[in-house]
Amino acid sequence: MVEKITAYRFERLDETLSQLNREDCAIIAGGTDVMVLHKSRRGVPPKIPKPIVFINHLSELKQVYQHHKDLHIGACCTYSELLENPLIPFALKNAIKTIAAPAIRNRGTLGGNICNASPAGDMLPLLYVYNAKLLLRSVNGNRMVTISDFIQGPRRVQRFHNEIVTEIILPSVLEDSHVVFEKVGNRNADSIAKVSFAGSIRISKDRIDDIRFAFGAVGPTIVRSVDIEKKLVGKTIPLDGADIAAIGSAFDKIIRPIDDQRSTAAYRKTVALHLLRYFLSMKQYQPN
Template identity: 65%
Template sequence: MVTKAIASYRMKSLDETLSQLSKEDCQLIAGGTDLMVQRKSPRGAPGRFDKPVVFIDHLKELKQIYRVNQDIHIGACCTYSEMMEHHLIPNILKKAMKEIAAPAIRNRGTIGGNICNASPAGDTLPLLYIFNAKIRLRSAKGERAAEIRDFIQGPRKVDRLKDELVTEIILPEVPEVQPYFVFEKVANRRADAITKISFAGSMRWDEGRIQDARLAFGAVGPTIVRAADIEQKLVGQAFPLNDKVIDGIVAEFESLLKPIDDHRSTGVYRKTVALNLLRHFLEVRA
């Protein structure tokens, strides 16, 4: 009975990293803020890593933030702290990041990590769904992009091939003037807490009519819940929304959301609060 040594790599460039990924099945580590907890052994024993480890947190190719036309590109290994200080990152996303963990974790944790960890309670995810974020992946063979709602398939499950690496998150067509935005994280305390339920909503109206509405809920199902068909029913409605329309939308989500009981909260609470926050959002006057 001997502890097996695990190979680890910290390549100089993205290309070398991709080349390594094409050779063997590896465990990628960006900030490590989720993995180091998930793979923790009882006290005194080394972490449970069973594949070669590839560190990517230092790759500068993955740390760029830039704008192309109306699209904002965010390198997958940008930390929350870096994003919170960058002028191109929308304020609402900064607000959400400010509620993640505490400064030490925000200095390590990355946006790509938050996505690939695919926790139903992932703090940036409801907003990334609202932004219709695209996930850009690269491998030694080439490149592709996926919609975030397709990329995240379930808890801890993403559509990433073994030789692929998430390089960028793209927020497409971010307008200069932000629409009405709300993000609410509900947790047992004000820092270092895991979300019990979160809600993100955005709404744009013009001349008394709703032009666009997006609604996303976190920690109420296996992945973030967004429903295009329900959102569509809001478009064209008179603003401010009347009670009947609001009741209708809330009722739709009432049958759609099916949160569970766990050691952090109850299904009933999650659902009630989700609908409370939704109703409050829809009741906005100006």
């Protein structure tokens, strides 16, 4: 016999938040991670151990707008919607294009990628580089948290059961910077990252003003080190070999990947360091 489940789909965010405050529910946005996580054998519906609450239709979670210099992105914007939106930075769109295939991009959301907290989540390295902040709402009010504090480990986030991530806020979209995202997978389309890398650099009169890097799928969370980045501020472009080697060996110490079904630790570390060195060895950087 098919088991019954309780599912809620309220018209408004405040009603949804009240329900989450009354009862611990499983939030479903696009469902592309939740359905895989709880899948059963073929032909049997997924078993989700809590009542579920749908949020991806809520208009309050689908706005994209600029406020002063900050870009606010609704947590339930799908990848396909973000690709169409002129406010979304070019680099973020490049990362989105590497995600899955159109069917998943039509359902999957930015908020879902963050809250799923997979170290291989393709949106995460760039969001770390952008210093993204998350706005969480509950019946008790709003709270803001940085993405690096929010994500604690694989599938572990700092969220109370009555909270919803409503917005992702990019404090600066790094307009004067050269920003890149690189993903290495089994093939170009529809594959999960073995390693990913995001980098940004801002140059003024041949000197580095600001530089940031983040690595995905090489540790339990995204790897970024502001202390290592600071060592390059003020250096002249092109960087000399000794500086590049010093930054490479600093990351060599803190990148600790694992072997799993997708790749080996040795491959991941080698490729991650190659991507970093390639980015640092470029002769020219163009703001994008």
